[in-house]
Amino acid sequence: MSEAAILMKDLCKDFKVLNRHEGLKGSIRDLFSRDYKTISAVKDVSLTINKGEIIGYLGPNGAGKSTTIKMMTGVLEPTSGEIIVNGNIPYKDRTRNSERIGVVFGQRSQLWWSLPLIESFNLLRDIYMVKQKDYEDMLELYRSLVDLEPIIKKPVRQMSLGQRTLSDILAAFLHNPDIVFLDEPTIGLDVSMKAKIRDLIAGLNKTKNTTVILTTHDMGDVDALCRRIIIIDKGQKIYDNDIDHLKSYFGSYRTLKLRLADDTWEEHLIDESKEDIMQIILEKQKLSGVKDIQLQEISTEEVIKKIYEGGVA
Numbered sequence: 001m002s003e004a005a006i007l008m009k010d011l012c013k014d015f016k017v018l019n020r021h022e023g024l025k026g027s028i029r030d031l032f033s034r035d036y037k038t039i040s041a042v043k044d045v046s047l048t049i050n051k052g053e054i055i056g057y058l059g060p061n062g063a064g065k066s067t068t069i070k071m072m073t074g075v076l077e078p079t080s081g082e083i084i085v086n087g088n089i090p091y092k093d094r095t096r097n098s099e100r101i102g103v104v105f106g107q108r109s110q111l112w113w114s115l116p117l118i119e120s121f122n123l124l125r126d127i128y129m130v131k132q133k134d135y136e137d138m139l140e141l142y143r144s145l146v147d148l149e150p151i152i153k154k155p156v157r158q159m160s161l162g163q164r165t166l167s168d169i170l171a172a173f174l175h176n177p178d179i180v181f182l183d184e185p186t187i188g189l190d191v192s193m194k195a196k197i198r199d200l201i202a203g204l205n206k207t208k209n210t211t212v213i214l215t216t217h218d219m220g221d222v223d224a225l226c227r228r229i230i231i232i233d234k235g236q237k238i239y240d241n242d243i244d245h246l247k248s249y250f251g252s253y254r255t256l257k258l259r260l261a262d263d264t265w266e267e268h269l270i271d272e273s274k275e276d277i278m279q280i281i282l283e284k285q286k287l288s289g290v291k292d293i294q295l296q297e298i299s300t301e302e303v304i305k306k307i308y309e310g311g312v313a
């Protein structure tokens, strides 16, 4: 048996979509049209994800992240290529695959809307045939990681978005799956709820050695949770390595923050090997007066932005 949690080789997913035409005439024509075009949502992606890793699966809007996750969870069948999750082919062994994975799609709850959370948990215990002892241990672990009191007796429909996300994540880990997929779990949450959710994910990964595949547009999630990131763009993998490796690639970049005479802050991303930081500060001083200076390492946010813009060869 291989130690890999997920293996993908030259994985592709194409969607055939109707070529839409404009106007009323166009819409009527579309009704009878066989004019299709093919979108390559995922293109020749190969990767290996090891057990226990937390992977940041990143990319701009429409890059193909959710499509990849849907193939990993068995919801979508690949157009071509190979995919193995926990030793199963997800779309063929969908039931067996789903017994050993957990899924959270941000903003869409998997829980029973009108049931108190504990009832949902009990149902999940029965569906996944979790042993009572393991179930109780898991609830005990949850209690050590988060305050269950405000949510455990509440139906999901009465919960705030943050409470619902928290509940969804707890539900996804309840049957102690090998892999949990989190598609934008912190979307729409406030800063303190984001921190709680990140701590919870980190705690569960650490205690249970669960592999976590995380897609997010929030680089705070990445900083808090991921050592390794995989970036896709237009369906293709463009980066797969440790986040530190990426930051050292941009090692000569600095973020220069200047507080100007009118108390506004201005930010500059500077490549130290090409530009003279002192020179920039002096020029700004002449132009608008500088009251305060901060010089920082390049942030993950800026690193990722640079890559999306084509900053890495």
Ligand SMILES: Nc1ncnc2c1ncn2[C@@H]1O[C@H](COP(=O)(O)OP(=O)(O)OP(=O)(O)O)[C@@H](O)[C@H]1O
Pocket: 015, 016, 017, 039, 040, 041, 059, 060, 061, 062, 063, 064, 065, 066, 067, 068
């Ligand atoms: N069911 C579908 N039918 C047709 N096209 C689809 C379908 N699902 C996704 N696509 C297209 O495939 C591409 C990748 O979409 P996907 O949802 O995987 O992107 P994403 O990386 O998750 O983006 P986001 O960050 O916005 O969630 C997009 O061009 C999208 O329009």
Ligand SMILES: [Mg+2]
Pocket: 065, 066, 067, 183
């Ligand atoms: Mg998506």
